[in-house]
Amino acid sequence: MKMLLKNAKKLVSPNELIACEILIENNRIKQVSSKITEEVDQVIDCEGNLVLPGFIDVHIHLREPGGEHKETIASGTKAAARGGFTTVCSMPNTNPVPDNTGTVKDLFDKIDQDAVVRVLPYAAITKGLKGEELNNIEKLAETGVFAFTDDGVGIQTADFMLQAMKRAAACGMPIVAHCEDNSIVYGGVVHDGEVSKALNLPGIPSLSESVQIARDVLLAEEADCHYHVCHVSSKESVRVIRDAKKAGIKVTAEVTPHHLLLNEHDIKADDANYKMNPPLRARKDQEALMEGLLDGTIDFIATDHAPHAEEEKEKGFMGAPFGIVGLETAFSLLYTNLVKTEKITLYQLVEWLTYKPATVFGLPFGTLEENRSADITVVNLEKEVIIDKKGFSSKGKNTPFHNWKVKGLPVLTISEGKVVYKEGYNE
Numbered sequence: 001m002k003m004l005l006k007n008a009k010k011l012v013s014p015n016e017l018i019a020c021e022i023l024i025e026n027n028r029i030k031q032v033s034s035k036i037t038e039e040v041d042q043v044i045d046c047e048g049n050l051v052l053p054g055f056i057d058v059h060i061h062l063r064e065p066g067g068e069h070k071e072t073i074a075s076g077t078k079a080a081a082r083g084g085f086t087t088v089c090s091m092p093n094t095n096p097v098p099d100n101t102g103t104v105k106d107l108f109d110k111i112d113q114d115a116v117v118r119v120l121p122y123a124a125i126t127k128g129l130k131g132e133e134l135n136n137i138e139k140l141a142e143t144g145v146f147a148f149t150d151d152g153v154g155i156q157t158a159d160f161m162l163q164a165m166k167r168a169a170a171c172g173m174p175i176v177a178h179c180e181d182n183s184i185v186y187g188g189v190v191h192d193g194e195v196s197k198a199l200n201l202p203g204i205p206s207l208s209e210s211v212q213i214a215r216d217v218l219l220a221e222e223a224d225c226h227y228h229v230c231h232v233s234s235k236e237s238v239r240v241i242r243d244a245k246k247a248g249i250k251v252t253a254e255v256t257p258h259h260l261l262l263n264e265h266d267i268k269a270d271d272a273n274y275k276m277n278p279p280l281r282a283r284k285d286q287e288a289l290m291e292g293l294l295d296g297t298i299d300f301i302a303t304d305h306a307p308h309a310e311e312e313k314e315k316g317f318m319g320a321p322f323g324i325v326g327l328e329t330a331f332s333l334l335y336t337n338l339v340k341t342e343k344i345t346l347y348q349l350v351e352w353l354t355y356k357p358a359t360v361f362g363l364p365f366g367t368l369e370e371n372r373s374a375d376i377t378v379v380n381l382e383k384e385v386i387i388d389k390k391g392f393s394s395k396g397k398n399t400p401f402h403n404w405k406v407k408g409l410p411v412l413t414i415s416e417g418k419v420v421y422k423e424g425y426n427e
Helices: 073-082 101-114 137-141 158-170 194-199 207-223 235-246 257-261 283-294 330-339 346-353 355-360
Strands: 002-013 016-025 028-033 042-045 050-053 055-060 085-090 118-121 175-177 227-229 251-255 376-386 405-415 418-421
Touching (some): 055 073, 055 330, 073 085, 073 101, 073 405, 137 158, 158 175
Parallel strands (some): 055 085
Antiparallel strands (some): 376 405
16 A cells, blocks of 8 residues: 655754655655655645654553553553654553563553554563562563563662663663652652642652662663653752763653643642642753753653543542643644744754654654654644643543643644544544
C-alpha cells in the first residue's frame, strides 16, 4: 500500500516552513519532496498544515493491567494518537508489576493486541516496586523492555541504586528515576511553600527531590550508567543536574508541560486536579526549569500522563491520588503558551518532543528522514479550540487545563504507516 501526504508544510529551521509531500510505502517514509508524481493507493490532503515527526513520550502511565478503571492500553494509546504521539513508554506501576519475564511477556502480548501506537514498556528495578529486592535485570533486559525504573517511588538506599546501575550498565540499559527521599516528604500533598501555608496543607520540600538526584549522579558516575531523571521540578535539582553534566556524568533529564506552565500560585483550593508528584513548586523553580530546558540541562519534555477515575480525584488534596493527564493537550498547551509568546521557537518545541528523546535513548524515530518508520503528526497551527476534558479519549479527565484556550492542534496522526487519528477537539 502506498500513501501520499500532499499539500503539507515542513519545518526546516526555527523560522522557515516549506511546502512538501511525503510518500509512504510498506509503513516507511519512502520519499520527502516538494512534488511526488508516483501513483499511490491513497492520497491525504494535509490542507496546508504542518507535518512533523510523530511525538515521543518516554513517561506515561497506561494503568493496565490492574488499573483498567483509570486507563487501558487501548484508551491510553488512543489518547496518545489524539495528542500526536506515536511512541510512548509505559511505566511499571501496574498490578501485576512487570518485574519478571512472564509478566513482561503478558504485557507485550496485550500491547500487540490493543495498542494503536507504539508502546515501549519499562520493567521495574525491584520486585513489586517495593525497593526490597532487585529484579533479574539481566533476564528482563533480554525481553526488549525500554529501560528500568521504580517510577512513583524513589529507590531509598544508595546500595540498591548502585547495584541496579551496575547491572543495568552491564546490559547497556538506562536507569530511570523518580527521585524522592521518603524520609523528608513528611506526608506532603503540595509544595512546601507559600501556598501550602495559605491552604494549611502539608508540604513536600524541594530537598526531597534534589538530595536524591545529588546522590544518584555520583552513583551513576561510579557505575558508568546512563541515569535519567524523571519530571524535574526544582531549581536545586536543575543545578545538580547541570553540575553533573559539566563533570561528564551520563545524566539526562525531562520536564513536564505542567511544571513549565504552572506553579504553586495557580492551585485552586482543594481542587486535586492540581495535585501531582512532584508538586507544582515556586515561581523561581518554574523559571529555573525553563532556563534549564533552554540551556540543555534538561534534555526534553515528557507528560507523565497519569489518569485517575473522577471519583478518586474528587476527594480533595488530602484524599486524592497524585497525577494529571497530559497526552491530549501537551503540544497545544506548549505551542500556545511558549511558542506563541516567543519564549521558545517552534523548532525547539518539536525537537524536545521528537528528536531529543529519541537521541537520548537511542530510538530510531523522531525524524522525517526517508526509510524511517512512517510516524507522522500533522498539526493545524491556526485553529483555536477550548480544551474540554469531557471529550478526552483518555479515561482520565483529571486536568487543571480544562477550559484553556489553545492553538496548535494535532489533526492527523500516522503510526507505522497507519492512520490512527484524524480529527480535532470538539469535532
